[in-house]
Amino acid sequence: MEWYLPVIWAAVIGIAVAMYVILDGFDLGIGLLFPFAKSERERDQMMNSVAPFWDGNETWLVLGGVGLFVVFPRAYAIIMPAFYLPVILMLLGLVFRGVAFEFRWIALSSKPVWNLGFTAGSAIAGFCQGLILGGLIQGIKVENGAFAGSAFDWATPFSVLCGFGVLAGYALLGATWLVLKTEGAVAERARAHAKLLLVAVLAFMAVVSLWTPLAFERIAARWFSFPNILFLWPVPLVTALVALAAWRWLEAGRELLPFVAAIALFLLGYLGLVISSFPYLVPPALTVWQTAAPPASQIFMLLGTVALLPLVLAYVVFVYWIFRGKVREGEGYH
Amino acid sequence: MNLDPVLLDRIQAGFTFAFHIIFPSFTIGLSAYVATLALMWIATGEERFHRLAFFWTKIFAVSFAMGVVSGVVLSYQFGTNWSRFSVVTGNVLGPLLGYEVLAAFFLEATFLGIMLFGWGRVPAWLQALSAVIVAFGTLLSAFWILSANSWMQTPAGHEIRDGIAYPADWIAIVFNPSFPYRFAHMVTAAYLTTAMVVLAVGARHVAAGRRIAEGRTMLRMAIGMLAVLAPLQLLLGDQHGLNTLAHQPVKIAAIEAHWDGSKPGKLVLFAWPDARSETNRYELAIPNAGSLILTHGLNGLFPGLTSVGAADRPPLLPVFFAFRIMVGIGFLMIAIAYVGLWLWWRRRLFETRWFLWLAAQTWWLGFVAVISGWIVTETGRQPWAVTGILRTTDATSPVGAPSVAVSLLLFILVYGIVFSMGIYYINRLIARGAEGRAAEPPPAGTPMRPLASVADAGREILGSQPQP
Numbered sequence: 046m047e048w049y050l051p052v053i054w055a056a057v058i059g060i061a062v063a064m065y066v067i068l069d070g071f072d073l074g075i076g077l078l079f080p081f082a083k084s085e086r087e088r089d090q091m092m093n094s095v096a097p098f099w100d101g102n103e104t105w106l107v108l109g110g111v112g113l114f115v116v117f118p119r120a121y122a123i124i125m126p127a128f129y130l131p132v133i134l135m136l137l138g139l140v141f142r143g144v145a146f147e148f149r150w151i152a153l154s155s156k157p158v159w160n161l162g163f164t165a166g167s168a169i170a171g172f173c174q175g176l177i178l179g180g181l182i183q184g185i186k187v188e189n190g191a192f193a194g195s196a197f198d199w200a201t202p203f204s205v206l207c208g209f210g211v212l213a214g215y216a217l218l219g220a221t222w223l224v225l226k227t228e229g230a231v232a233e234r235a236r237a238h239a240k241l242l243l244v245a246v247l248a249f250m251a252v253v254s255l256w257t258p259l260a261f262e263r264i265a266a267r268w269f270s271f272p273n274i275l276f277l278w279p280v281p282l283v284t285a286l287v288a289l290a291a292w293r294w295l296e297a298g299r300e301l302l303p304f305v306a307a308i309a310l311f312l313l314g315y316l317g318l319v320i321s322s323f324p325y326l327v328p329p330a331l332t333v334w335q336t337a338a339p340p341a342s343q344i345f346m347l348l349g350t351v352a353l354l355p356l357v358l359a360y361v362v363f364v365y366w367i368f369r370g371k372v373r374e375g376e377g378y379h
Numbered sequence: 380m381n382l383d384p385v386l387l388d389r390i391q392a393g394f395t396f397a398f399h400i401i402f403p404s405f406t407i408g409l410s411a412y413v414a415t416l417a418l419m420w421i422a423t424g425e426e427r428f429h430r431l432a433f434f435w436t437k438i439f440a441v442s443f444a445m446g447v448v449s450g451v452v453l454s455y456q457f458g459t460n461w462s463r464f465s466v467v468t469g470n471v472l473g474p475l476l477g478y479e480v481l482a483a484f485f486l487e488a489t490f491l492g493i494m495l496f497g498w499g500r501v502p503a504w505l506q507a508l509s510a511v512i513v514a515f516g517t518l519l520s521a522f523w524i525l526s527a528n529s530w531m532q533t534p535a536g537h538e539i540r541d542g543i544a545y546p547a548d549w550i551a552i553v554f555n556p557s558f559p560y561r562f563a564h565m566v567t568a569a570y571l572t573t574a575m576v577v578l579a580v581g582a583r584h585v586a587a588g589r590r591i592a593e594g595r596t597m598l599r600m601a602i603g604m605l606a607v608l609a610p611l612q613l614l615l616g617d618q619h620g621l622n623t624l625a626h627q628p629v630k631i632a633a634i635e636a637h638w639d640g641s642k643p644g645k646l647v648l649f650a651w652p653d654a655r656s657e658t659n660r661y662e663l664a665i666p667n668a669g670s671l672i673l674t675h676g677l678n679g680l681f682p683g684l685t686s687v688g689a690a691d692r693p694p695l696l697p698v699f700f701a702f703r704i705m706v707g708i709g710f711l712m713i714a715i716a717y718v719g720l721w722l723w724w725r726r727r728l729f730e731t732r733w734f735l736w737l738a739a740q741t742w743w744l745g746f747v748a749v750i751s752g753w754i755v756t757e758t759g760r761q762p763w764a765v766t767g768i769l770r771t772t773d774a775t776s777p778v779g780a781p782s783v784a785v786s787l788l789l790f791i792l793v794y795g796i797v798f799s800m801g802i803y804y805i806n807r808l809i810a811r812g813a814e815g816r817a818a819e820p821p822p823a824g825t826p827m828r829p830l831a832s833v834a835d836a837g838r839e840i841l842g843s844q845p846q847p
Contacts (some may be wrong), residue, residue, distance in 0.1 A: 095495040098493055100488040100489075101489040101492060107450075107451055108481070110458070111473070112477065112568060114476065118473055120467045121458045122458060122469070125459040125776070126459060126462050126776040129782050133459060133790075136455060137452075139791070140448040140449070140793060140794075143447060144445060146444060147440050147804075148441070151804040155800075338469060338470045341546050342471070344550055345474050346473070349474075349478050349482070353481040353482055360485075361489055367493060368500070
């Protein structure tokens with residue numbers, strides 16, 4: 046039990062983070078694509094395609110953060126101070142992004158301010174998430190179970206690369222979401238953007254995949270040691286095949302499949318990172334077992350999660366179903 | 380320059396929490412109000428209820444968004460600024476927050492989508508049901524967060540090993556001694572806050588002669604709510620105070636500025652408590668009345684501030700004055716409610732200009748009372764982060780003062796911009812009033828129907844200039 050519980054929890058939190066990255070990923074991506082819209086009506090259309098969902102999508106981030114606090118309080122207490130400034134900036138970016146959804150509709154002369162707030166907030170939040178991701182892969186300096194580094198340990202070329210990589214990925218998700226949910230000029234432009242972004246995302250994935258084993262010995266050992274490599278070689282191959290399929294589907298004018306492929310690419314990238322780092326939660330110092338809460342806390346929370354998470358997923362699906370189909374210009378409650 | 384990181388952490392926590400609490404204390408009540416209006420529209424078919432539900436939904440949306448974004452910040456701040464607090468209390472508090480997210484946040488956030496965007500896309504009953512679910516979700520959220528907060532005040536059901544709290548009895552943890560009182564007091568405060576705003580908006584409509592039917596409905600509903608809840612809050616507050624006396628006597632001593640526990644307590648109406656001389660300056664007090672309230676006996680004794688050393692006492696001035704502001708506002712609300720009720724009974728409510736004017740000005744009373752009460756209870760808990768377990772000075776993160784100073788400045792800047800704009804926009808929505816054409820009743824079973832009619836209604840509202 047002491048062995049399994051943290052693994053189960055790592056999986057639950059991993060799913061929450063994956064849900065967040067995919068769901069809020071396309072919201073944030075739409076923020077990134079916002080400046081390319083040609084008119085306020087187009088921007089209305091783009092924003093309306095995510096307006097009913099963004100709040101629910103962002104809740105997965107809260108679940109990820111709180112989940113870490115619940116189950117791995119010692120990891121939470123190291124990771125958050127280690128990435129103090131990026132975490133705070135991400136939260137402030139999300140503040141701008143979130144209120145822009147509402148303020149933009151009420152604003153008259155200040156509407157451009159909130160268009161900018163929507164884009165800047167999305168960009169800052171996404172970039173900081175990439176910085177944190179990169180910083181985690183690099184590792185955190187830990188002494189006596191507490192963060193022992195300095196304020197800018199995370200600021201390296203690698204984490205900056207991850208920041209831009211995450212932005213490209215979010216923009217790809219956003220563009221393929223627009224292909225799915227919108228019509229007319231917005232959808233056509235999104236399709237063109239999606240192709241460029243697909244290439245960019247693949248480039249970032251390739252660089253990260255080469256950089257990490259070269260720079261971090263533990264990651265090289267994980268992937269290239271025998272027998273691991275026998276099981277792991279299909280991961281990059283499948284990634285390449287999915288990317289190829291995504292390109293074809295975009296060319297062929299498909300609407301749903303490019304979005305599915307973008308999600309699949311994200312999950313494959315995520316899988317790669319999990320393979321590189323598991324079971325370390327605070328690489329390279331602490332594993333999931335070393336940072337876990339006592340079994341009593343984990344079980345108490347697990348009971349609730351087993352009961353509530355399927356319910357949550359059910360009504361999330363329900364709401365996406367209610368708002369299925371294309372968004373048309375001029376829709377909204379405002 | 381020598382900045383104290385603990386002080387900066389505390390300022391940042393106080394600032395971000397105080398900002399956040401403004402919005403839930405409004406949206407908890409407002410979601411219930413919108414749900415009530417939507418249900419009454421379905422029950423009666425009267426257009427004024429529909430128009431009001433639509434009007435308040437827009438205000439709710441803006442307030443809720445600000446509550447969400449300022450709340451997400453808090454869920455990470457435990458780790459960024461209070462990591463030692465997280466380690467010491469995480470085993471116990473973590474699951475409470477986890478249940479808040481799983482049981483409440485997802486419920487609110489997901490059904491909010493239908494509540495806001497369902498007009499015309501879903502049947503009216505589902506729209507109303509979504510509003511009810513959102514209102515229920517906000518209550519669940521309050522349940523868990525106040526349970527966690529109460530555990531910090533009156534920890535129970537845990538055991539301490541190596542300085543870290545471990546859960547022993549979850550029921551005792553969730554329903555710790557101060558929780559039922561705090562929950563009842565806070566939820567009532569949220570409903571009162573909303574009722575004061577509804578009262579003010581109704582009074583403005585009636586006074587300006589615009590949308591009279593809607594304005595009168597708001598006035599009547601708000602006065603009815605206040606007449607029941609404002610006196611109830613007095614009773615709940617009294618009970619909460621007795622509970623605090625039992626578990627956190629030093630906080631009560633600070634509230635009452637009661638120094639010497641060997642003498643009966645006075646009811647100090649005004650004073651300047653002086654921590655250095657351990658006396659009250661400029662005191663205006665009723666002898667023995669403090670004992671009467673707290674012990675229900677004229678000569679009852681309760682611990683004074685000198686029962687603990689100076690290092691174990693909370694900062695006196697904020698606790699003492701914030702308490703008097705809160706209680707003063709509570710009595711003012713009762714007065715407003717009963718004057719309004721009397722005028723209503725005399726059939727002069729909608730014609731009495733001075734009362735309408737007064738009601739239109741006092742929309743902010745609930746917010747100030749909530750923040751004051753929050754200052755009383757959280758400052759009164761000091762010097763402890765968790766009473767008896769962890770001192771605030773031992774709870775912070777190993778983050779340097781410069782980082783915290785930067786983040787604090789950013790929070791002040793960003794919140795200053797975002798929330799002053801938000802309040803400006805809410806005010807604009809209120810100034811526009813419940814005008815415009817309300818949405819057509821959506822025909823059932825046509826979920827894909829375009830929302831053109833609603834959008835037009837929205838444009839009509841938004842396009843019209845604010846009226847004087």
